[in-house]
Amino acid sequence: MNATVIDPGATLGVLGGGQLGAMFATAARRMGYAIAVWDPDPEAPAHRFADHSLIKSFTDSDARKDFTRRVRAVTYEWENVPADLCEQLEHEVPVRPSSRVLRVIQDRIEQKIFLRAHGLAVPAFSVLSSPEELSRHALLGYPQVCKTATAGYDGKGQWKIGRAEDCAAIAQELTRTMRPGSRWILEEWLPFERELSILVVRGADEAMRTYPLVENVHEDGILRQTMVPADVPASVADQAAAMAREAVQTLDGAGVFCVELFLMAGGRLLINEVAPRPHNSGHYSLDACTVSQFEQQVRALCCLPLGEVRLLSPAVMLNLIGDHVLLATVSPAVQDLLREPGAVVHLYGKHVIRPKRKMGHISFLAGTPAEALAKASAFRSRFLPTRS
Ligand code: ADP
Numbered sequence: 001m002n003a004t005v006i007d008p009g010a011t012l013g014v015l016g017g018g019q020l021g022a023m024f025a026t027a028a029r030r031m032g033y034a035i036a037v038w039d040p041d042p043e044a045p046a047h048r049f050a051d052h053s054l055i056k057s058f059t060d061s062d063a064r065k066d067f068t069r070r071v072r073a074v075t076y077e078w079e080n081v082p083a084d085l086c087e088q089l090e091h092e093v094p095v096r097p098s099s100r101v102l103r104v105i106q107d108r109i110e111q112k113i114f115l116r117a118h119g120l121a122v123p124a125f126s127v128l129s130s131p132e133e134l135s136r137h138a139l140l141g142y143p144q145v146c147k148t149a150t151a152g153y154d155g156k157g158q159w160k161i162g163r164a165e166d167c168a169a170i171a172q173e174l175t176r177t178m179r180p181g182s183r184w185i186l187e188e189w190l191p192f193e194r195e196l197s198i199l200v201v202r203g204a205d206e207a208m209r210t211y212p213l214v215e216n217v218h219e220d221g222i223l224r225q226t227m228v229p230a231d232v233p234a235s236v237a238d239q240a241a242a243m244a245r246e247a248v249q250t251l252d253g254a255g256v257f258c259v260e261l262f263l264m265a266g267g268r269l270l271i272n273e274v275a276p277r278p279h280n281s282g283h284y285s286l287d288a289c290t291v292s293q294f295e296q297q298v299r300a301l302c303c304l305p306l307g308e309v310r311l312l313s314p315a316v317m318l319n320l321i322g323d324h325v326l327l328a329t330v331s332p333a334v335q336d337l338l339r340e341p342g343a344v345v346h347l348y349g350k351h352v353i354r355p356k357r358k359m360g361h362i363s364f365l366a367g368t369p370a371e372a373l374a375k376a377s378a379f380r381s382r383f384l385p386t387r388s
């Protein structure tokens with residue numbers, strides 16, 4: 001692997017300009033780099049932190065040439081950027097994680113086949129190549145979940161199937177939303193005990209850093225809350241860390257990765273998915289760690305030494321989703337938050353509020369995870385409705 005150090009002063013490129021791109025840009029600028037953000041959406045939050053904004057389609061070849069001329073290295077803020085583009089960029093500049101890793105990860109089917117082939121436990125699944133195949137998979141039992149192989153996120157592109165009778169309506173929905181080459185993955189809806197995740201950073205020199213295991217709560221497929229550290233036995237945390245490191249090593253990935261896991265009854269762990277980038281469940285690291293996931297993304301991209309991973313405080317992160325952002329940012333909620341010891345507010349500056357859109361988050365830091373949870377729960381029950 002080409003592991004030439006990229007010194008501060010250089011321009012780093014990021015594909016995708018959402019909040020993850022914005023937090024990467026902020027970390028990179030603090031470390032002395034300039035930033036080029038490429039996102040077709042002029043309203044994308046990261047443009048506000050960019051030295052160069054490219055507001056062009058990802059298929060625009062002039063934009064690609066312009067971007068390549070400006071940047072010394074490229075990363076991306078989520079896995080749904082075109083792998084073909086990353087591969088083309090790779091001819092000119094380092095892209096981390098590589099297009100090869102991105103291709104495996106951005107297709108749920110390829111990702112699960114890869115992990116399973118390398119001995120990593122994943123949920124049982126079936127592959128659908130056409131919507132009509134949906135009803136032939138009753139063997140898995142119900143409930144099941146059907147997910148698009150590509151381009152899904154935050155529970156989008158997923159359908160929970162409660163009973164065999166629901167298949168016809170969902171098959172229609174798959175037909176309505178399908179694109180050429182669409183495939184889907186079908187999984188049993190698992191009665192997991194907890195959802196967990198863990199960040200692993202791997203440098204181009206193959207050095208690794210592992211963050212503490214965290215515990216996540218999702219509603220409607222979207223992350224609501226993360227608690228760090230997870231309240232699980234040390235044996236579970238050790239096993240999760242070992243599986244996550246193995247997954248990233250096997251992928252031969254360079255960059256920040258997040259491994260999402262299901263903890264099943266009896267302590268068995270299954271990998272739900274791997275993200276080739278900083279993750280919403282790692283936002284606690286901005287306020288509660290020596291070095292955040294975004295700073296590690298910069299370090300890994302630039303072949304700098306990876307940072308020490310030390311949890312400075314237990315924390316609970318609450319997402320502000322949809323119109324939560326209004327409820328949480330008008331008096332008296334915001335005044336309470338600003339007075340609350342250990343509460344840190346992050347707002348992404350998105351102008352348009354949509355249901356299920358991530359608008360910001362709050363980290364609650366406290367002496368113990370239970371205290372952090374109590375603070376988050378008190379805020380949540382006072383100011384945020386359960387759905388948004
Ligand atoms: P996304 O890319 O949208 O994050 P995931 O596969 O992680 O897709 O699904 C989102 C959430 O939906 C998960 O975090 C979990 O809460 C729930 N979920 C997904 N698959 C299953 C499953 N097989 N059984 C139970 N819950 C699931």
Ligand code: MG
Pocket residue numbers: 260273
């Ligand atoms: Mg997920």
